[in-house]
Amino acid sequence: MHDMSHTVHHHAPPTSFIRKHIFSLDHKVIGKQYYGLALVAVLVGMVLSWIMRIHLGWTNYAIPGLHLLSSNGAPGNVMTPEYYLQLMTMHATIMVFFVLTTAPFAAFGNYFLPIQVGAEDMPFPHFNMMSFWVTFVAFLVLVASFFVGDGPTLGGWTQYAPLSAVGAVGGPGEGMGVVLWAASIAIFCVGQLLGSLNFITTTLDMRTRGMSLWRLPLSAWAWFITSCMGLTAFAVLMPACILLILDHVAGTSFFVPSNLVINDQLQPHSGGSTLLWQHLFWFFGHPEVYIAIVPGMGIVSHVLITNMRKPMLSHRVMVYSMGALAVLSYMVYGHHMFVSGMNPVSSLAFSFPTLIITIPSTIIVLIWLGSLYGAKLRINTASLFALGFVSMFISGGVSGFFLAQPSIDIMLHATYFVVGHFHMVMGVAAMFGIFAGTYFWFPKIFGRMMNETLGKVHFWLSFVGTYCIFMPFHYLGMAGNVRRYQAFVIEYMQPLIPVHRFITVAALVTGAAQFIFLYNLIHSRFWGKPATDNPWQATSLEWSTPTTPPPHNNFGDKLPVVYHDPYQYGVESSTGDYLMQASPEQVKTAYDEA
Amino acid sequence: MGKFFAVTIVVIAIASAIPILRHTWWMAPDISTHGAPIDEQMSETMAEAGISFLASQIILALFIWKFSSSRPSDPIKSFPGGAKAMVWAAFLLVGTEVLALGVFGVKAWANVYFAPPAANAMPVQVQAGQFAFYFRYPGPDGTFGPLHPDLISESNANFYGIDVDHDQDSKDDIVTAEMAIPVNREIHLLMHAKDVGHSFFVPELRVQQDFVPGLDLSMHFTATKIGRYEIVCTQLCGLGHYNMKAYLSVMSQEDFDNWLKKQAAMQ
Amino acid sequence: MATTIHEPPKIEKQGSAPHPVGGNGGGRNLVPAGADLARVKDYAPPPASTGIWVVLASISMTFAAFTSALIVRQGSAPDWRHLALPQILYFNTLVLIASSVTLEMARRQVGAYMAGPRDQTAAPARWLYITLLLGLFFVSGQYVAWLQLRAQGLYLATNPNSSFFYVLTAMHGLHLLGGLGGLVRVIRRLDRSILRKSTLDATSRYWHFMDVLWVYLLLLLWMKL
Structure with missing residues (x-):
């Protein structure tokens, strides 16, 4: 079916509302749907974190209206200990799965990967549509657990067995709550597997003429590498969740060992392995961390390059480093289990790959820093968030040195140090990647510019605010403050409560600043300044679409032909200091002269 | 704006480091016989991680300061040494640093987990x-x-x-x-x-x-x-x-x- | 479908462009001035033939996870009992292998039909129907195996062996039902003359993989249970 005359056989865009906006096959609509889902999820997750933070700072404070959320969980508006844990579990699950996985990967990837490779759509649009709706169902199932008997599970997003597998005797939410949680995650896995299938085949098979693999922008590379990770990681989590559900509903003993006594009752299970759950979970769990952050690296590189007006020091080294992160991420998962009772020799075996993974991470940071040298850096909201990402990634990365070492982990495991580490590196940094992507691509998606002033206010409050929140987490961890505590009744932790109060105030302010973003998003969507086709003078294919937003088939009648590497900046062309990938013009590049 | 951002980064980096240097919040004093190597490991890691943290944040700030005020007519420049220098730096500096930490850390870990308990314990x-x-x-x-x-x-x-x-x-x-x-x-x-x-x-x-x-x-x-x-x-x-x-x-x-x-x- | 409008990617000859040391990622033009794009090699696998390998990789990971769970669970407690596999499993295996053979016959026949001039003769779907039938036969056979285990008093939660037996056969059975759905889709598309070769190939690869996966699972169950 090869058509060499560049023409595109039109498939008429759908006209009915349902096919156009709800059950749409268009990757752009699906991408926006994913973004919307992530936006709803992040608001829920953020409000949960507010409630938790207030509780941590002022444990007996009655939060007005909290009983409306759950009259059992917050009688008289004061949260019960178990309700804190339930909200904490939901905060983590919602954020990790439905925000950090969906927004940078599924949302932006869906929208821009096909355009960046020069395709009309993903190869399996029906699977793509299913991918979103399956994910949506997963979200509903998770949220449904707020409304069952004793509420959502309190087991944390890691759901360690046997607490997660013994059923309702384990505590509130450990019955139906866990089943809904595991079902939601298993469904989510199916959705992401379908998505990964599309991402991989899009990258391999749907590239337009002239678009060799090395001509893919770094964002496209990042999505491709992430989808390879997702394909393997989610395929392991799904069976683990199935086995967990069976332990609940069928009385099997995969994860529950013999002779457990809860409430003086000998439990009916026997022979299961509690460490098996941890191994299965973390084999997924660690790659998941990279699934959250690698798309951010790609997006940030893409945004930075455009705003530096020069390419990265090395495109290939960036790609190889992201690939190395992906491969190594499977060999390091045991560092979550240093003091879990796993063989102590394994701890050392897992420690070294964990230390080695700092090398590709360092290379990526050094390439960013080195590329900044000699740039013509434009400061706008998108580039500020991208630079903020770099700063956050450095801060979150160096604390990894500590946690990679089993001997130090004796002191830091399960403390706020760990919480600070992962919030900085995969929470805030990934969020900054999402923000950078939003401010950068919004003009293409909606044809309107976002408000720069509001954007900058949002940036400053977020940047300073998140440092105020998450830096002190490290100090708390050093002082031995254990995570997942709803109050600090342990004597040596009581002097740390003022630090928690400071963090709470910072969290409330930073969280409130996110409403500026939300306002900006909604206001600019309808009343923003109209955008041109290429407002940032960027080079990759998403800026070559015939209209803005792109038409149903992305490129109109003709798919583009690619003549250049993705980042031709700092050249002298007829358009200025950049040359678009789809432009047949030949110019001398900076490197040709060197 | 760029210069202000650069200053902010430096201020945040230094402010973050002060409580660490002053041990405002720190590990409780050690009362064990096996703890000294762990504490030593912690201090060494803190020193190396701290230097990496401050150095990278300050370089980031420096470059933002310097290059956010480029004029449109300025030519772009490339980092001397290029990507190769970065890869070497990562392998030599960070690679050896973390591997050294890892190797020394084995001792502290082995102290706790590989030595059998004494017979009269x-x-x-x-x-x-x-x-x-x-x-x-x-x-x-x-x-x-x-x-x-x-x-x-x-x-x-x-x-x-x-x-x-x-x-x-x-x-x-x-x-x-x-x-x-x-x-x-x-x-x-x-x-x-x-x-x-x-x-x-x-x-x-x-x-x-x-x-x-x-x-x-x-x-x-x-x-x-x-x-x-x-x-x-x-x-x-x-x-x-x-x-x-x-x-x-x-x-x-x-x-x-x-x-x-x-x-x-x-x- | 998106695939029909897709224009194949081009892979340029490496080294045909100026290749400055260390500098890439946007610093150079891969297509040198005056290069003739039409001359560069033209190769684009249909997405289905790449996609099927992606799917198979993912399924392999899932069953690798189940396998490691089985091995860890076996070692974690002394409650692992011997379980005599129902004899019908061996018969089912033969049926499934036979279905792979018939599917291969179907693939050749349909391939020849699609390559040849499309006259008025009906599309040759006979072998596909036989494969479909054998697949259904296999699934029913697996169900009979479950019934036989149940008759022995071995339920899902009776002991770890029976748990893994039911879980692994059920997961394989579900995936196989997916393959049956794929076969039905192939037959319907063949009838309407819109079948693509890559769809047929992908479906048959999936089916053969289910075959290999089953033999692997049977060996695993036979050795471990």
Whole structure:
């Protein structure tokens, strides 16, 4: 079916509302749907974190209206200990799965990967549509657990067995709550597997003429590498969740060992392995961390390059480093289990790959820093968030040195140090990647510019605010403050409560600043300044679409032909200091002269 | 804006480092014999991570300061040395740094986990359950009686499931809610969980180890300073997790003997 | 479908462009001035033939996870019992292998039909129907195996062996039902003359993989249970 005359056989865009906006096959609509889902999820997750933070700072404070959320969980508006844990579990699950996985990967990837490779759509649009709706169902199932008997599970997003597998005797939410949680995650896995299938085949098979693999922008590379990770990681989590559900509903003993006594009752299970759950979970769990952050690296590189007006020091080294992160991420998962009772020799075996993974991470940071040298850096909201990402990634990365070492982990495991580490590196940094992507691509998606002033206010409050929140987490961890505590009744932790109060105030302010973003998003969507086709003078294919937003088939009648590497900046062309990938013009590049 | 951003980054980086340098919030003083290498490892890692953190943030700020004010007519420049320099720097500086940390860290880890307990180490059993620790001392016969999980009963205060009537070895076992140990004596801690996962964390003792249901684990340590410390649970175990703790009293041998006698009388 | 409008990617000859040391990622033009794009090699696999390998990789990971769970669970407690596999499993295996053979016959026949001039003769779907039938036969056979285990008093939660037996056979059965759905889709598309070769190939690869996977699972169950 090869058509060499560049023409595109039109498939008429759908006209009915349902096919156009709800059950749409268009990757752009699906991408926006994913973004919307992530936006709803992040608001829920953020409000949960507010409630938790207030509780941590002022444990007996009655939060007005909290009983409306759950009259059992917050009688008289004061949260019960178990309700804190339930909200904490939901905060983590919602954020990790439905925000950090969906927004940078599924949302932006869906929208821009096909355009960046020069395709009309993903190869399996029906699977793509299913991918979103399956994910949506997963979200509903998770949220449904707020409304069952004793509420959502309190087991944390890691759901360690046997607490997660013994059923309702384990505590509130450990019955139906866990089943809904595991079902939601298993469904989510199916959705992401379908998505990964599309991402991989899009990258391999749907590239337009002239678009060799090395001509893919770094964002496209990042999505491709992430989808390879997702394909393997989610395929392991799904069976683990199935086995967990069976332990609940069928009385099997995969994860529950013999002779457990809860409430003086000998439990009916026997022979299961509690460490098996941890191994299965973390084999997924660690790659998941990279699934959250690698798309951010790609997006940030893409945004930075455009705003530096020069390419990265090395495109290939960036790609190889992201690939190395992906491969190594499977060999390091045991560092979550240093003091879990796993063989102590394994701890050392897992420690070294964990230390080695700092090398590709360092290379990526050094390439960013080195590329900044000699740039013509434009400061706008998108580039500020991208630079903020770099700063956050450095801060979150160096604390990894500590946690990679089993001997130090004796002191830091399960403390706020760990919480600070992962919030900085995969929470805030990934969020900054999402923000950078939003401010950068919004003009293409909606044809309107976002408000720069509001954007900058949002940036400053977020940047300073998140440092105020998450830096002190490290100090708390050093002082031995254990995570997942709803109050600090342990004597040596009581002097740390003022630090928690400071963090709470910072969290409330930073969280409130996110409403500026939300306002900006909604206001600019309808009343923003109209955008041109290429407002940032960027080079990759998403800026070559015939209209803005792109038409149903992305490129109109003709798919583009690619003549250049993705980042031709700092050249002298007829358009200025950049040359678009789809432009047949030949110019001398900076490197040709060197 | 760019320059202001650069200054902000530097201020944040330095402000972040000050509490670390001043040890405003720091690990509790070490009271164990195995803790020194861990502390040393922590300080070395802190130094290296701290330098990496400050250096990269400051370079980032410097470049933002310098290059955010480029004029449109300025040509772009390339970093001397290019990507190769970066790859070498990452491999040589960071690679050797982290590998050195890793190799030295093995020693600190091996101290805790690979050395067998001394033959005369005092055995103490600890059982973690929702949401309390219970400790068992073997009594004069030096032997722990067998456990019968089906006999566990909170209401009868039989926390361990010991059968005093039938098991000879159990008759003199002493079960306590608080842990007392003699100072400068090696303790062989035998750990098991009653219900779900828990953890045994005493920051001063440089000890943290999970309880794994279905798996009997053990560890050993020596406390060198008399005092009263807190044992806390660090593995999420349910609604009372935050309040799951026990006291650890490190006593002179004499005080310990008296304490144990008193506990035995209370059984 | 998106695939029909897709224009194949081009792979340029490496080294045909100026290749400054260390500098890439946007610093150079891969297509040198005056290069003739039409001359560069033209190769684009249909997405289905790449996609099927992606799917198979993912399924392999899932069953690798189940396998490691089985091995860890076996070692974790002394409650592992011997379980005599129902004899019908061996018969089912033969049926499934036979279905792979018939599918291969179908693939050749349909391939020849699609390559040849499309006259008025009906599309040759006979072997596809036979494969479909054998597949259904296999699934029913697996169900009979479950019934036989149940008759022995071995339920899902009876012991770890029976748990893994039911879980692994059920997961394989579900995936196989997916393959049956794929076969039905192939037959319907063949009838309407819109079948693509890559769809047929992908479906048959999936089916053969289910075959290999089953033999692997049977060996695993036979060795471990």
